[in-house]
Amino acid sequence: MKFFNREKEINKILSIIEGEPNLIYFIYGSLNSGKFNLTEETQFIYSIVVTDGLFS
Structure with a gap:
């Protein structure tokens, strides 16, 4: 599902x-x-950010 204006x-x-x-x-x-x-979308984004090490 594509989110609009949820950033x-x-x-x-x-x-x-x-x-x-x-x-x-x-x-x-x-x-x-x-x-x-x-x-769900937030969890997905968070998992990408944590996996890529963007949060330290």
């Missing part, structure tokens, strides 16, 4: 993942708003 959300989630774990975050939205697909 801001994906970057925010990636920055949260990289930060110090001191809060609990929720992804919420209306039914069929793409929450699951957003997390």
Whole structure:
């Protein structure tokens, strides 16, 4: 699935993942708003970034 205009959300989630774990975050939205697909896409991007060593 191709995402449109979700770069801001994906970057925010990636920055949260990289930060110090001191809060609990929720992804919420209306039914069929793409929450699951957003997390799947973020997980995919994160796995590429970590595998390529872009996060140190």
